[in-house]
Every structure is written in C-alpha cells, then in structure tokens.
Amino acid sequence: MAVRVLCSTGDGLELRTLHRGLAARIFQTVDAERGQLGRWLPWVHATQGLPDTVKFIQNARDLFLHGEGIHGAIWDQDEFVGMMALRMVSKADRIGNVGYWLCARAQGRGIITRLLGNFVGYCFEEWKLHRLELQCAAANERSCRVAERLGFRHEGLLRGARLINGAYLDMNLFSLLEPEWRARAPQAATNNATSRR
Numbered sequence: 157m158a159v160r161v162l163c164s165t166g167d168g169l170e171l172r173t174l175h176r177g178l179a180a181r182i183f184q185t186v187d188a189e190r191g192q193l194g195r196w197l198p199w200v201h202a203t204q205g206l207p208d209t210v211k212f213i214q215n216a217r218d219l220f221l222h223g224e225g226i227h228g229a230i231w232d233q234d235e236f237v238g239m240m241a242l243r244m245v246s247k248a249d250r251i252g253n254v255g256y257w258l259c260a261r262a263q264g265r266g267i268i269t270r271l272l273g274n275f276v277g278y279c280f281e282e283w284k285l286h287r288l289e290l291q292c293a294a295a296n297e298r299s300c301r302v303a304e305r306l307g308f309r310h311e312g313l314l315r316g317a318r319l320i321n322g323a324y325l326d327m328n329l330f331s332l333l334e335p336e337w338r339a340r341a342p343q344a345a346t347n348n349a350t351s352r353r
C-alpha cells in the first residue's frame with residue numbers, strides 16, 4: 157500500500173499512512189521519550205522492542221484496509237513528530253475515538269490543535285462518522301485544552317478508567333457530533349477537501 161496523505165493543514169503539517177520503513181523511527185522516538193509519553197499512554201510500557209512496533213504497523217495497516225481504524229504518522233516539514241489515530245468504537249453507530257501524541261520538541265506549537273481540527277473533518281466526511289469521542293486523563297491539562305479548543309463537549313468523568321504505571325486514572329470523556337462540527341466550521345469541509353491529495 158502506497159503512503160497516502162490523509163490530511164494536511166497546507167503549511168507542511170501532514171498526517172500520512174504508515175509504512176514498514178517507519179518502524180525504527182517510531183520505536184526510537186517512543187523509546188527515547190518513555191517518560192513523557194508513558195505518563196499518559198498505556199501502550200508505551202508494552203512497547204519494549206522494534207518487533208513490537210513492526211507488529212503495530214502491520215495491525216494498523218490491516219485496520220485501515222478494513223475500514224476499522226486509522227493510525228497515521230504526523231509529519232511537520234517532512235520530519236516525523238508523532239502520531240494521530242482513529243479507533244472505531246462502533247461501526248454500526250458510526251462512532252470513533254481519536255487519540256494523538258507528539259515528541260517533546262514538537263509540543264507547544266499548536267500542532268495537535270491544527271491537525272486534529274483537520275482530521276476531525278476527515279473522519280466526519282470521508283469515514284461518514286456521526287460522533288467522535290476523545291478521552292484524556294483529567295490530569296492531562298494540555299490534552300483536555302485541545303479538546304475544548306476544538307469544540308468537543310465535556311460529557312463526564314470516567315472514574316478510575318485507565319490503568320497507567322500501576323495507578324487508575326480518572327478520564328475526561330469529550331465528544332463532538334457531526335452537525336456540531338459542521339455548524340461550528342462551515343468552511344472546514346471545503347478546506348479539508350482541498351487540502352487532501
């Protein structure tokens with residue numbers, strides 16, 4: 157499967173499909189940044205060697221080919237800086253869950269806010285989803301601000317819902333419905349369509 161650009165903000169920030177050749181780069185990034193990533197992402201601890209990432213990429217490609225999810229690589233000016241995902245919560249109900257992470261040097265520049273804003277449009281338009289969910293630890297203030305900035309509505313607190321490093325974290329549940337997204341950014345659909353290759 158050739159690498160595809162799934163969405164782009166038009167200024168060098170892109171979400172691209174994965175390929176096997178990226179495994180070493182992804183693993184090295186995760187391995188070098190276990191501290192900051194492992195604080196919030198449960199899979200970091202389970203990623204212990206390159207074969208884990210090779211297997212992850214294979215699974216991600218199968219998911220994508222079967223329309224069951226997306227794991228994309230975030231590229232900023234042709235430099236790999238992180239990942240963004242859509243996992244299907246229910247295909248029948250057209251509900252998905254979005255997630256993301258960035259390497260430390262790329263954080264604090266609005267990359268996730270800008271690209272997720274674009275990706276949300278991609279999920280609603282190309283995958284015909286009706287509802288997107290976003291869960292983040294209540295203590296992960298920066299990630300919660302991403303959700304709020306993009307118009308996700310806070311639905312509640314899932315108490316002790318994620319086990320990370322031996323501790324059960326409270327998770328904020330946010331959601332965005334397709335009509336809300338459309339009403340909020342009527343021009344987003346056009347921008348999204350024109351930015352896609």
Ligand SMILES: CC(C)(COP(=O)(O)OP(=O)(O)OC[C@H]1O[C@@H](n2cnc3c(N)ncnc32)[C@H](O)[C@@H]1OP(=O)(O)O)[C@@H](O)C(=O)NCCC(=O)NCCS
Pocket residue numbers: 192193196197255256257258259262263264265266267268269270291292293296298299301302
């Ligand atoms: C959470 C995380 C994805 C946020 O990524 P990010 O790109 O830094 O987030 P944003 O796009 O919101 O940008 C953040 C900052 O950039 C600043 N910024 C600069 N230019 C900006 C722009 N054009 N648009 C928006 N924000 C901009 C904002 O002020 C914002 O500051 P704040 O967080 O203090 O409010 C990142 O910190 C990360 O990967 N953390 C570790 C893994 C993780 O927590 N993943 C999420 C699990 S739910």
